[in-house]
Amino acid sequence: MAPQPLPFPKSSSPGARAGEGEGRYMNCYSVTEGGRSYVRRVPGLARQVATGKSGIRGMLDVNGVIYIVWEGAVTTVSGAVVATLTGAIPGSDGVTLARNNKVVAGVSVPDVVAVRESGGAFILGATTVSPYPDADLPATVNSVDFLGGYFLFSIPDGRLFASELNSTAVNALSFTSAEARADGLRRVVVSGSLAYALGGSTIEPYQNVGTSPFPLQRAPTVPPVGLLTTMAIAGHEEAWNHPLYFVASDKTVKALSGFRAETVSTADVDRFIAASSVASIEALVFVDDGRPFFAVSSDAGTWVLDVAANAWNERQSTAETRWRASRSIYSGERWVFGDRLSGDLLALSDGLRENGADLGGFIQSGPLKAFPARVAASLTADFTQADLTIHVSWSHDGGKTWSAELQRSLARADRWPLSVSNTGLSTQHGLIVRFRWSGDADFSFSGASAERLDVRVS
Incomplete structure (x- = not known):
């Protein structure tokens, strides 16, 4: 099965309760230029x-x-x-x-x-x-x-x-x-x-x-x-x-x-x-x-x-x-x-700080429901290179609970995309992924995808 793109919204959409949202942009926003969409940090x-x-x-x-x-x-x-x-x-x-x-x-x-x-x-x-x-x-x-x-x-x-x-x-x-x-x-x-x-x-x-x-x-x-x-x-x-x-x-x-x-x-x-x-x-x-x-x-x-x-x-x-x-x-x-x-x-x-204070943020996907329940998947995300660490977490229950964060450096993101080898077993709620950062290095984000692994638990 080919990698499946995670959905990201035009506007931040947390929903009224867990499981309803279509994704979020905190201290960042989505732009479309030349037919491609990017997420950029706020000034x-x-x-x-x-x-x-x-x-x-x-x-x-x-x-x-x-x-x-x-x-x-x-x-x-x-x-x-x-x-x-x-x-x-x-x-x-x-x-x-x-x-x-x-x-x-x-x-x-x-x-x-x-x-x-x-x-x-x-x-x-x-x-x-x-x-x-x-x-x-x-x-x-x-x-x-x-x-x-x-x-x-x-x-x-x-x-x-x-x-x-x-x-x-x-x-x-x-x-x-x-x-x-x-x-x-x-x-x-x-x-x-x-x-x-x-x-x-x-x-x-x-x-x-x-x-x-x-x-x-x-x-x-x-x-x-x-x-x-x-x-x-x-x-x-x-x-x-x-x-x-x-x-x-x-x-x-x-x-x-x-x-x-x-x-x-x-x-x-x-x-x-x-x-x-x-x-x-x-x-x-x-x-x-x-x-x-x-x-x-x-x-x-x-x-x-x-x-x-x-x-x-x-x-x-x-x-x-x-x-x-x-x-x-x-x-x-x-x-x-x-x-x-x-x-x-x-x-x-352009310094990406607020009066000397840190300016963190996060990008959160909508739920990906392309896989059957109880299927494991890997994750790949497309960031530009930056001297920054991204903290990755995911949810299988509509955002009620989240995995422990994994740290991924963007120092070599121009050569090696951010990846997670296994996000655990899917459910009927789909897979939601959050990318969080803290620091003043600039970057852009152009999407993420999940790929089914040959692991399924009945």
């Missing part, structure tokens, strides 16, 4: 600067200076220089930030606004944090963005306010009400020429038409789906040229482009969201070597969408349930992330 994260703070809540690039809101502090980062502003934004909840295009005497001096998801707006100056200066903006404001010269503010009661042109002044009559349904507003987000007012069960798109006192007009199409929680949306960041992605009120992940919201999550991602505490869910985006990714994290883990392939993988930092990256912006021609485990700013790295 690492390298420290750009240490701020000495903790509890990342939000950040924004303003003319090359990064404003960062932490628990108990606000800092600016310009190159390697970190400055702490006088004052702070209370709480530990998420914070949205926006800037305008104010120019004075030919010099760009934008106003920078920060808004707590639980309510309250602030001005971030060069050295100080201060309350929002216009009392006509309701104190319950829960998010901010910017479109066409105007700050836009969402209010939980369903109102959407706009500032004056390139100003922090707010006309008390410069608002509209999102009235498609009585679902309030959880966030306002701008993408391209549209501002999206996201409620609990609807999304109302608005366009800038320059009217007064409120400059926006609602589009006739209202997608009948809402945002689950304020920080669970990404894709409005500078340098992101793809749809918005968000966790919807029906606990799926959707792509929002124009006036259409389409589901992109799999059943496994939906189960992950259902297992998450709603308040812990957050989203970010980034681009690695021209390939766009969207990540959603919570207290239950992290799932990453490869936008180009429309495929999902899992990501996890060492000794953590989820990925350590939190929030993302594009600054200094690179994607920058906050670090949940420190006060550092991080950037994507």
Whole structure:
């Protein structure tokens, strides 16, 4: 009998219980190039600067200076220089930030606004944090963005306010009400020429038409789906040229482009969201070597969408349930992330470590059921050469229990493929194989196969 290829999925698919999954990718992802499929490691994260703070809540690039809101502090980062502003934004909840295009005497001096998801707006100056200066903006404001010269503010009661042109002044009559349904507003987000007012069960798109006192007009199409929680949306960041992605009120992940919201999550991602505490869910985006990714994290883990392939993988930092990256912006021609485990700013790295910590992972096949029960098989796997050890294990009961791991070096994988002489006797559940690693050497994986041995026990 010829060697039988082990099945590997397009997306990570652990299933709802042992025996259901179709395979997993942890800290790696599958790509197809030139008609061939490969599994590659995810990029690492390298420290750009240490701020000495903790509890990342939000950040924004303003003319090359990064404003960062932490628990108990606000800092600016310009190159390697970190400055702490006088004052702070209370709480530990998420914070949205926006800037305008104010120019004075030919010099760009934008106003920078920060808004707590639980309510309250602030001005971030060069050295100080201060309350929002216009009392006509309701104190319950829960998010901010910017479109066409105007700050836009969402209010939980369903109102959407706009500032004056390139100003922090707010006309008390410069608002509209999102009235498609009585679902309030959880966030306002701008993408391209549209501002999206996201409620609990609807999304109302608005366009800038320059009217007064409120400059926006609602589009006739209202997608009948809402945002689950304020920080669970990404894709409005500078340098992101793809749809918005968000966790919807029906606990799926959707792509929002124009006036259409389409589901992109799999059943496994939906189960992950259902297992998450709603308040812990957050989203970010980034681009690695021209390939766009969207990540959603919570207290239950992290799932990453490869936008180009429309495929999902899992990501996890060492000794953590989820990925350590939190929030993302594009600054200094690179994607920058906050670090949940420190006060550092991080950037994507080819070094395959995370802020100095190990970045391990594993590839897990789906079940191979090509052999009759009680038949032994050998295993061969195709890895590229690397100074790395792969830990191989397998299961004959759908992943409930696993064999002891065997160590196999990739130092000569260009000449001799990774192999296991005997994986034991098959069962009706099939053969599942896991390849685990720990280390910073890079490699790619292009498949594995099992071959029946002349051993059968009746």
